[in-house]
Amino acid sequence: MKAFDRLRRVAPPRRPGSRAWVPYLLVALIAVASLAGLAIRPGTTATPGSADYVIVAGAAGLRWDDLDPQRTPALWQEATKGSVGWLSVRSAMKVTCPSDGWLTLGAGNYAAWPRAGAGSQCAPAEPALTQPDNIGANVTDQRSVVQSNQDRFSYGATPGALAESVRCTVAVGPGAAIAAARPFGRVDKYQPTLPADPAKLLSDCVLSFVDLGTVSGSGAAREAQVAKADALLARVVAARPERSLLLVAGVSDTDRTSRLHVAIAEGEGWNGGWLTSAGTGRDGYLQLIDLAPTILSALGRPAPEKLFAGRAATVAAGRPADITDAMLGAHNADLRAKAQNAVAGIFFTVLAVVQALLFLLLVPVMVRARRHAGPRGPALPPKRLVDVAELALIAGALAIPAALLADATPWWRYGHPAWVFGIVTGVFTVIGTLVIRASPRYGRTLWPMGAAAAVGAVVVGMDLLTGARLQLNGVAGYSATQGGRYAGVGVVGLGVFVAGMLVTAGCVAQWFSKPWRPVVVVLFGGVGVVVVGSPYLGADPVGAVAVTAGVCVAAAISTGGWLTFPRFAWAAVAGLAVTIGFALVDVNRPAAEQSSLGRLLSELANGTGGPAMQRAAAANGQTLLNSPLTVLALAGVLMLAFCQFSPWGGLKRVFGLHPALRAAGAGVTVATLAAGVLSGSALTVAGAAAAAVVPTAVLTALRVLLHAADRTRPEGETDGPGGPLLREDRAMSG
Numbered sequence: 001m002k003a004f005d006r007l008r009r010v011a012p013p014r015r016p017g018s019r020a021w022v023p024y025l026l027v028a029l030i031a032v033a034s035l036a037g038l039a040i041r042p043g044t045t046a047t048p049g050s051a052d053y054v055i056v057a058g059a060a061g062l063r064w065d066d067l068d069p070q071r072t073p074a075l076w077q078e079a080t081k082g083s084v085g086w087l088s089v090r091s092a093m094k095v096t097c098p099s100d101g102w103l104t105l106g107a108g109n110y111a112a113w114p115r116a117g118a119g120s121q122c123a124p125a126e127p128a129l130t131q132p133d134n135i136g137a138n139v140t141d142q143r144s145v146v147q148s149n150q151d152r153f154s155y156g157a158t159p160g161a162l163a164e165s166v167r168c169t170v171a172v173g174p175g176a177a178i179a180a181a182r183p184f185g186r187v188d189k190y191q192p193t194l195p196a197d198p199a200k201l202l203s204d205c206v207l208s209f210v211d212l213g214t215v216s217g218s219g220a221a222r223e224a225q226v227a228k229a230d231a232l233l234a235r236v237v238a239a240r241p242e243r244s245l246l247l248v249a250g251v252s253d254t255d256r257t258s259r260l261h262v263a264i265a266e267g268e269g270w271n272g273g274w275l276t277s278a279g280t281g282r283d284g285y286l287q288l289i290d291l292a293p294t295i296l297s298a299l300g301r302p303a304p305e306k307l308f309a310g311r312a313a314t315v316a317a318g319r320p321a322d323i324t325d326a327m328l329g330a331h332n333a334d335l336r337a338k339a340q341n342a343v344a345g346i347f348f349t350v351l352a353v354v355q356a357l358l359f360l361l362l363v364p365v366m367v368r369a370r371r372h373a374g375p376r377g378p379a380l381p382p383k384r385l386v387d388v389a390e391l392a393l394i395a396g397a398l399a400i401p402a403a404l405l406a407d408a409t410p411w412w413r414y415g416h417p418a419w420v421f422g423i424v425t426g427v428f429t430v431i432g433t434l435v436i437r438a439s440p441r442y443g444r445t446l447w448p449m450g451a452a453a454a455v456g457a458v459v460v461g462m463d464l465l466t467g468a469r470l471q472l473n474g475v476a477g478y479s480a481t482q483g484g485r486y487a488g489v490g491v492v493g494l495g496v497f498v499a500g501m502l503v504t505a506g507c508v509a510q511w512f513s514k515p516w517r518p519v520v521v522v523l524f525g526g527v528g529v530v531v532v533g534s535p536y537l538g539a540d541p542v543g544a545v546a547v548t549a550g551v552c553v554a555a556a557i558s559t560g561g562w563l564t565f566p567r568f569a570w571a572a573v574a575g576l577a578v579t580i581g582f583a584l585v586d587v588n589r590p591a592a593e594q595s596s597l598g599r600l601l602s603e604l605a606n607g608t609g610g611p612a613m614q615r616a617a618a619a620n621g622q623t624l625l626n627s628p629l630t631v632l633a634l635a636g637v638l639m640l641a642f643c644q645f646s647p648w649g650g651l652k653r654v655f656g657l658h659p660a661l662r663a664a665g666a667g668v669t670v671a672t673l674a675a676g677v678l679s680g681s682a683l684t685v686a687g688a689a690a691a692a693v694v695p696t697a698v699l700t701a702l703r704v705l706l707h708a709a710d711r712t713r714p715e716g717e718t719d720g721p722g723g724p725l726l727r728e729d730r731a732m733s734g
Helices: 002-010 024-038 073-081 098-107 141-152 175-180 199-204 219-237 288-299 323-327 331-371 383-397 399-406 417-438 447-465 491-509 512-533 541-556 565-588 596-605 610-626 627-644 651-657 660-678 686-706 726-732
Strands: 051-062 083-089 138-139 170-171 189-191 207-214 244-249 262-266 273-277 285-287 311-316
Touching: 051 098, 051 175, 051 199, 051 219, 051 288, 073 175, 073 219, 073 244, 073 262, 073 323, 083 138, 098 175, 098 207, 098 288, 138 141, 138 175, 141 189, 170 175, 170 199, 175 207, 189 199, 207 219, 207 331, 219 244, 244 288, 262 726, 273 285, 285 331, 288 311, 331 383, 331 417, 331 627, 331 686, 383 417, 383 447, 383 686, 399 417, 399 447, 399 491, 399 660, 399 686, 417 447, 447 512, 447 686, 491 512, 491 541, 491 660, 491 686, 512 541, 512 660, 512 686, 541 660, 610 627, 627 651, 627 686, 651 660, 660 686
Parallel strands: 051 207, 051 244, 083 273, 083 285, 170 189, 170 207
Antiparallel strands: 083 262, 244 262, 273 311
C-alpha cells in the first residue's frame, strides 16, 4: 500500500495549462544534451616524427611470442627502442595469407591475391617476376590482380596505390615485390636477396620493402626461421640511412587461423610508446591497412584520395619499458584472442540451446498457470516448480553479463579455457541470480525483470566507462583478429545495453504519472545514446542512430495506447533532429576525423557509397546464417509471440497493466533491428537483447498468469506466491 500511496501522490489532479509544457521542455533539453555529447570528438594527433626514408621489414607470420632477447636480439632491441603494438592483418580474405598481406600493405586497403585451394596452410608469396633491365622487376600478374580486386571485392582497393604515391621504391625479396609493385606491375628497384652491403640500395629510394622471410610451423623449425629473419633485420638496421623510420611488421598469417602479429616503429619521434591509430581507437593496436598512410605521413606525402582505408599511426604513452611486461605473459593479446575465437562459438551455441529448451519446458507450466481461473481447470503448478522456473529464467537473462564479467579473469591462460570460462561464468550467474532473489522487493511484479535488465546495462556501461577492456578479445565482446572493432561497444554489448537500458526505463517510468513517463524514457535514452555514440565510450555512431530511433518510439507510446500518426510524427521529428544534427557535425569534419557514419554519408553524397552498402548486405547475409545469436533472436521472438497471442501467454495483460514496459519492448525491437542491419550484423544485436530480456519477460508473464483470477483484497491480507500483484499492477498502470 505504501507504493500505491506514493504513486497516487505522484499524479495529483492537474489544472488545465498547469505546467503542462514542462515535460516537453525537458525532453527537448535531453535531446540537445544528447546531440552535444555525440558531437564532441577527440582531435587527430599528428604523426610523431618525420623521416627522409622509410624501410618496411616484413615477415609473414611473425608473432610477439617469437621474440626473445637471446634468440632474436635485433628484433628485441628494435622493440625496446621503438613503439610497439599488436598488428591485425585483416585483408579482403577471411584469412590473410602472405601474398594477401603484402598486397594489402601496398594497396593501403583490404586486398587479396587470387588463390586456388583451401588447405590448412597458406602458400608462400611467390609472384611471377621478370627482370628485363636487371634494375627493377615486373610482377607479371599485377594487372589481373588489380582487376580481380576491383571485380570480386567491394573495398575499392587498388594494389600499388602506395608505390604510386612516391617517386621511387625498392623491394628485396618476392613478398616485398608484391607490396612495391605499381598498379601496372613495375617495381622500380628489385633484388631477390639482400646484398652484402645494402646501404646504397636502402638509400636509393625514399621507400624500401624488405622481405624477412616466412615464419610458420612450431618448435625448432619455427625458431630457425625467426632467427634467420632476425639476422636479416640486423643487417638492415646496420645499413639504414640517417633520418629513417623502420617499420617491422608480421604482415600476414601463415595458416588458416587468424592471429595478431608484430608491429614495431623505430625512428626519431617513435620511441618507447604504444602504436595506435584513429582506425583502431585503442592504444597498442594497429591495422595492416594503417601502414600505408603511416608511411606517407612520415614522408610528408599526401595520401591518395579515396584509395586508403586505414589511418596514420600515432604513438601513445604508457608502455612498460620491458617488452615482456608489455606484450607477453599475462598481456599476450594474441593468445587471448585465439582462445576467444574458439570459446565464443561454444558459449553462444550452448546459451541458445539452453534458452530454447527452457522456453519449451515452460510452455506447459504457463498453460497450467492460466487455466486455474475456471472452476474445473487443473491445479496451479506447484509453488516449488514456479520458484525453480523463475530462478532459471533470471539466470538465463544474466548469462551474457556474467560472461562479460568472466572476461575480467585470466581464463584463457589455462589448459582447458572453455571449461574454465564456463565455470567462472556459471559462478557469476549464480551470484547474480541469488542477489536478485534475496532482495526484499523480489515479490514485486516487475522487480526480477527490471533488476536483471539493470544489471546488464550497468555491466556493459561500466565496461565502456573503463575503456571496454572486458569486450576487447572477450567471449561476449569482439576479437581484434577479425579486424572489425578494437574499442568501444560490440554488437553483443550493444544489444544487452540497449535492452537493459530501455527495459529499466520502462520499469522506472511506471512509478510516474503519464505526462512524465516520456521524460523518464528520454532521460534514460539520452544517456544511452551518448554512451553508445560517444567516441570516448561506445564509439558506435551507427548504433547511436539506431538507439535514438528506439528511444523515440518508446517515449511516444510510454503513456499507453498505440503508435498513432501524431505520436509517430513527433517521434520521427525528434529522432531525425538528433540524427541529422549529429550527421551534419560529423560530415563537416576533416576526413581524418570523421566517424564511420560521417565517412558513409560522405560516400553516399559523392556517389561512392555503393561498395559500403554491398559489404553491409553481404555481411548481413553471412552473419544471419552463421551466428548462434540468430537462434537466440528467433527463439525469443517465438516465445514472446506465444506469450502475447496464445490464451495462456499473459504478456498482453502485462503490457496492459504496464504500458511503459510495452513501449520499452517496442523501442528495443526498433533499435536492435536497425543497429544490426546498418552495421552488417543481421540479428546479432537483437539476439543479444533477446537473451538478456526475454527470459525475465516470460517470468513476468508467468507471474501475471498465476494471479489472473485474483481480486483486490482488503488491506492487511497477504498475497500468494509471487507477491502483491493485482493491486500493485493496477496502481502501476496509472
